[in-house]
Amino acid sequence: MARLALLGGPKTRSIPFPPHPVLDERERKAVLSVLESGRLSTFVAAPGKHFLGGEKIREFEQLFADYHKVQYAVAFNSATAALHAAVVACGVQPGEEVVTTPYTFTSTATSALMANAVPVFADVDAETFNISPDAIEERISPLTKAITPVHLFGAPADMDRIMQIAKKHGLKVIEDCAQAPGARYRGKLVGTIGDCGVFSFTENKNITSGEGGMLITNDERIADVARLVRNHGEAVVANQPRTYSSSILGWNYRMTEIDAAIGIEQFKKMDQFNQTRNRLAKKLISSLSNMDWLAPQRIPPEDYSAFYVVAFRYDEQKIGIPRKKFVDALNAEGIPFGAGYVKPLYYSPIYHENRPFIYRHYRGAADYSPGVCPVAERLHFRELIMTLVCRPPATESDIDDIVSAVGKIIENKHELEAYNP
Ligand SMILES: Cc1ncc(COP(=O)(O)O)c(C=O)c1O
Structure with a gap:
């Protein structure tokens, strides 16, 4: 019997995260x-x-x-x-x-x-x-x-x-x-x-x-x-x-x-919403801090983030699970996470075949070739994972579900060998 929801086991969470925005x-x-x-x-x-x-x-x-x-x-x-x-x-x-x-x-x-x-x-x-x-x-x-x-x-x-x-x-x-x-x-x-x-x-x-x-x-x-x-x-x-x-x-x-x-x-x-975001995001980040294959977005201690998103760098080598498999497994557990954010913008067709904008008198050398921003590419295509759910009206117990799901995937990671998307 599989334990991971991705392989037919029970989901960590079967109800959706609370709906956003908060309107009253x-x-x-x-x-x-x-x-x-x-x-x-x-x-x-x-x-x-x-x-x-x-x-x-x-x-x-x-x-x-x-x-x-x-x-x-x-x-x-x-x-x-x-x-x-x-x-x-x-x-x-x-x-x-x-x-x-x-x-x-x-x-x-x-x-x-x-x-x-x-x-x-x-x-x-x-x-x-x-x-x-x-x-x-x-x-x-x-x-x-x-x-x-x-x-x-x-x-x-x-x-x-x-x-x-x-x-x-x-x-x-x-x-x-x-x-x-x-x-x-x-x-x-x-x-x-x-x-x-x-x-x-x-x-x-x-x-x-x-x-x-x-x-x-x-x-x-x-x-x-x-x-x-x-x-x-x-x-x-x-x-x-x-x-x-x-x-x-x-x-x-x-x-x-x-x-x-x-x-x-x-x-x-807004300030109250942001405080909730900070509380939930920090709880998630600290609960996952023992996982050395996850590095949260670095926010200098003197800065205050509005935590629109909580994002991590995922180290596939260290954990030994391809990023896509991990994110698919989390989603199957009922936890919304994404692999990557927006493809680096110069990959959009608008910067290539469509180019409706090219100003005919442009004298510069803007470069939209793949590879021009290698760090953004590495983050997007290989490392970044992110979630939007650390926001009101979610509570600490919603965050506990994320942490449990991650723990469950790690404990049962051998099951993922049978999953080949
Ligand atoms: C960084 C950034 N800039 C600009 C926008 C555009 O905002 P709007 O949808 O209000 O036009 C967004 C919205 O998704 C955004 O995330």
């Missing part, structure tokens, strides 16, 4: 109050305030700015939209380059393409999984205009070194904080260190508004241009008739009042 009466009431107000998007309907959005949007922005102690927060309908606006607002011109990590979500890089600029990929650090400052330096060219570090899985990138490099070369820094709201780098909230920071509120993020994004900055010009990009390039001036005239190329990246109302309620709970 507060979000419900907030949505109803917007419906009752009759204003779903004041951008269009209220005289005098079109450009800045409705009441809920402005309240959400103010809360976000106050929390981060920055002057400006601009809400968007996604982080992708906010990243694109950030690239434009940072003055990146067609054919210029933005250096970023290949180990991230697609729009960290495509936001440059949307401005006819060119992403250039710099490798990541093998232990923190975040962009390596040394690799950034190697990629700087006369065309480089900005750096977009990502605080991957909630853990801050090495911002001191990144800011030094930016200063030395006169570059803008756009922090992609989509996975890290409330995270701190050496005591400083992420998003407040670079020229601007961008957050995401899509459904599986630390806080959600359904869909949504936020850009924060202390630079008035970045805030103004970001608002223009959000609003068809059209600045509607308070108490003056609308001109329907666009100053710059803009889209409709506006958040709705309902999204903002949900975002406000979620934002009020």
Whole structure:
């Protein structure tokens, strides 16, 4: 009789992990109050305030700015939209380059393409999984205009070194904080260190508004241009008739009042959500610390991660089980884990056969060949395993199930010899 669920034995866990996001009466009431107000998007309907959005949007922005102690927060309908606006607002011109990590979500890089600029990929650090400052330096060219570090899985990138490099070369820094709201780098909230920071509120993020994004900055010009990009390039001036005239190329990246109302309620709970994430993630990491074939993402002790994801380097040689077999076995036990994250972005067809973006006057040498970022490749194709489940409303007993399942697989690893996917 097999013991492992993968081979027909009983599952460690037969019920799903608790559903996320956590929504309660507060979000419900907030949505109803917007419906009752009759204003779903004041951008269009209220005289005098079109450009800045409705009441809920402005309240959400103010809360976000106050929390981060920055002057400006601009809400968007996604982080992708906010990243694109950030690239434009940072003055990146067609054919210029933005250096970023290949180990991230697609729009960290495509936001440059949307401005006819060119992403250039710099490798990541093998232990923190975040962009390596040394690799950034190697990629700087006369065309480089900005750096977009990502605080991957909630853990801050090495911002001191990144800011030094930016200063030395006169570059803008756009922090992609989509996975890290409330995270701190050496005591400083992420998003407040670079020229601007961008957050995401899509459904599986630390806080959600359904869909949504936020850009924060202390630079008035970045805030103004970001608002223009959000609003068809059209600045509607308070108490003056609308001109329907666009100053710059803009889209409709506006958040709705309902999204903002949900975002406000979620934002009020963000610190508490992050504390739960930290508690659960640290419990998982410490419970697995005797397994020398698993190395958690390195988070320097002076930093605070938002633990969007808990990720480990898996050492196939040491444990003697191929990564895929191990992850399949965990999944079969009822424990959601993934092998790898997003394939290093330069593997996407968009950087090869489709290439819709190639700016015909581009004079640089961006390289999208396999092998350009070997550490990211090794992590993705061979080493990284990760889970999203250390988040509210999960509890310690949910984490105990993960630890039991890992222990069970190790005890019965001989059974996996019969499993050949
Ligand atoms: C690192 C990173 N950047 C950008 C985004 C894009 O966010 P959104 O889905 O809000 O556009 C995501 C979301 O998955 C992300 O993880």
